[in-house]
Amino acid sequence: MNKKIQKTLLASLVLGATTLTFSSPSYANSILDAITKSNDRQTVSLAPMLEKVKPAVVSIEVEGKTKEQPMQPNLPDEFRFFFGDDFFGNRGERSHKFRGLGSGAIINAEKGYILTNNHVIDKAEKITVLLEDGRKFKAKLVGADPMSDVALIQVENPKNLTEIKFADSDKIRVGDFTVAIGNPFGLGQTVTSGIVSALGRSMGDLDKSYENYIQTDAAVNQGNSGGPLINLQGELIGVNTAIISPSGGNAGIAFAIPSNMAHNLINQIVEFGQVKRGMLGIKGGELNADLAKEFGVDAQQGAFVSEVLPNSAAEKAGIKAGDVIVKMNGKKIANFNEMRAKIATSGAGKEIELTYLRNNESKTVKVKLQSSDENAQIGSQDLLPELKGAKLSNHSEGSTKGVEVTEVAKGSMAELRGLEKGDIIIGVNRQAVKNVGELRKIIEKKPAVIALHILREDTNLFIIIQ
Structure with a gap:
């Protein structure tokens, strides 16, 4: 291409009767880099960039089991307490196998780290990663953050992998070109393109999630979740995670987690094994x-x-x-x-x-x-249904650290179990508890008996829950 044409394209790109004008020379240069010669005429193509990026995009297959609770009578909690859980058939819960598909991006080729969505691998007992070249790897979960829908998995014995580079998502603007790569409907690796439609989007229940999405009109469908949203330089600007669609298919409204946000979370998972908000x-x-x-x-x-x-x-x-x-x-x-x-x-x-x-x-x-104190105040039913009606928060006044009962609803299960407002839970089954997070970890292990060590004013007592 001669210099005269190059200078013209720095200002605008002419495709037939359509002219695309660029406010940034960097994007004009990206288009210039994408131009290849075919049949003695110039053709705009993203193929050279995609040939470098596609090997870093993977398909993810998951298998697992989910439990289904049997139908239970709609009785007040006070009556349930006297009958006991077994009366309502909790022992009759059934397990169902499930299989799912998603996408991901290799972000560290040497260690085999792959970035994806939490909802892609949630409850998965088996994770299989399929590369563009046909190779398959078993993978394990390194860590996840459900509230931001980010997860990090790692393939076993990584060899000859290609990684994708992170872009600074704070620098993207509405109107920038985007490319989405993923595995929609299990068809295999698929590429779609669009632009950044909006920034700072949110949807759903903000009390249960952290949302600051990039909105794009690049086609995203079921199976694209966890796949990368990239710029024209082939750099990761976001993780495709959700769509809005009356029909369930692509409607031109898709959302991606910004790369800076995902990068921060992944670094915390690698360093601490969890997210420290x-x-x-x-x-x-x-x-x-x-x-x-x-x-x-x-x-x-x-x-x-x-x-x-x-x-x-x-x-x-x-x-x-x-x-x-x-x-x-x-x-x-x-x-x-x-x-x-x-x-x-x-x-x-x-x-x-x-x-x-x-x-x-x-x-x-x-x-x-x-x-963060996101775990500092929660409803006790989130930990134990038997304690429904109480609110718990971190207690750290003076030398006493534990979990304080800040509220007990009258006639609730928590009151019937013996909890009172002002109680401080300082231990569970002879294990010290300093905050809600530690209490949650112990209870999530589902011990056969739960003995809450309570400090009530100057008195120590135990509340036993079986």
Whole structure:
């Protein structure tokens, strides 16, 4: 191609009667790099880039069992307590085998690490990875984070693998080109393309997940989950995870977890074996025109701070209720959900930089994130149905550490079992418990007998649950 044509393409790319104009020379150069010669005419093709990336994309097959609870009478918990669980047929639960398909991307060829979605491998007892060249590997789960739907698996005896590089997802813009690669409907490796339709999207129950999705119109279907969303340089910008569709098929609205968010979580899983969430210690919501006017804020987007928790990282940094956080690490914050997801996935102990507006003045502070209290307050039925009606939270006042019973509903199972407001659970089956997370780990092992060691004022007692 001569230099005159190259200069023209830096400004625009002409395809027949259609002209695509680029605001960024880097994207024009990416298109230039994709141009190949075929039958003595120039043809735009992503094939050269895909030939390098496709070997890093895998199909994932899973097998496992799921339990199905039998139908039970709709009786109040008080009556269930007297009859006992066995009366309602809990011993009659049935196991059903399941098989599933998904996709993933190799992010470390030497160690055989593969990034995918948690929902792809959830409850899987057997994981098989299929490469583009036909090779199959057995894989094991390294770690997962259900609340962000990210998982890391590792193939056994990795050899001659190709890995994909991470891009900085904070740099992508609406209108950037995207390419999705995956295994839709088990057809085999499939490539689709589109653009970034929106950023900072959320869907579903935000109390149970951290969502800050990239929206794209690249075709994504069942089986694409966990597969990579890449840019024209062949770099990972996101992990395809969900779609919105009335029919269940592609409707041009797909969502991907940003690569920076996934990268942070995977690094924590590799280093700590789990995700250690960061906590800023604020409550808030979206900034709207009325709030901006009321608080004298000259901004259209950001995270409005309605409350700052005592002794939190935010309070120590000087953030106050009424402030509007507009940037994190120099990048604009579109809404509260985006900031919440970025902070939660940054990791406990990490230092971040926040820019906020107060009285229409901009201030920038550095904040060291604390450990998240996402497990600090939960309903006890999430741990034990027999204790339904109580709320539990971490207790760390003075030298006593444990799990405090902050609320007991009148007439509930928790009250019938003997729990009282103010009780502090300091141990289970002679194992010390310092927080909700430790209590959860012990109970998830499903011991035959659960003996809660309770500190009630100055009295030690045990509550036995069988």
